[in-house]
Amino acid sequence: MVRDAYLRSSTPSSKSGAGFMELINQTGQDDRLIGVRSDLDGMVQLHSHSEDANGVMTMGEIEGGVVIPAGTTHLFARGGDHLMLMGMTAPLDQGQEVPVTLIFETAGEIKVMIPVDSER
Template sequence: MSRLFAIALTAILAASTAALPTQTVAGDYKLGALTIRQPWSRPAQAGMNGVGFFTVVNAGKTPVTLKSAETSAAGKVEIHQSSTANGVMSMRRQDNGVVIPAGGQVAFAPGGYHLMLLSLKTAQAQGQKVPVTLLFDNGRKVQVELAVQLVPPNGQAAPAGEHHH
């Protein structure tokens, strides 16, 4: 390989690496001892409600609370929890947030905790990214991108009887 080619290749690789977002693995984001894994959403029409899913892992020694979330893609974001009792699914807002235990994790997944993106300003099409800022206790926040896709990451099957928005 010529010296000039090697120099050019090194420059291209350095420039492309510098342009990468601050992620630990494709689809994962770090905030101190927290890792937000594989944030994603489903396609949805403008004016309708969207949804946000991910897993928050807390490698720290103290619990952390996800207090709220915000995005410019929707009129409002709320944290909800779906549950099923006696064959009836219900959904409740989590106004006090969700505690991520020390050394533990909480999944925001179909049929459980999730973000509701209320009154989407534009359609969410498969392949797009939706920016969302997660706000934790003590003022900590991290911006993630929800990957809009038809199925959960890694082809995981959604739980039976899941609630669609």
């Protein structure tokens, strides 16, 4: 189940944006989010922030997907795991709803409409 999902642009004229949500695994078995796609032009990837040994924060694509253990919730939030939208030719407009497909190893494809809320 997807809860409290939203997208936002990096800046009003940006060619990139990010998506945040809670993913709830209500099943009795672990699952893994292995991909994401959207009708938007450009690409969507699973990204995360991490801190190196020197305290420097970096962001990059999550290799191998995100495991969501049975009966738990995984938070996609600022400063952590998130959806990264890149190479967009049109900005995300406040209130716009964007179709996004989340691809799970076990559950398969789940289509959701995610609103743009750049005020959050």
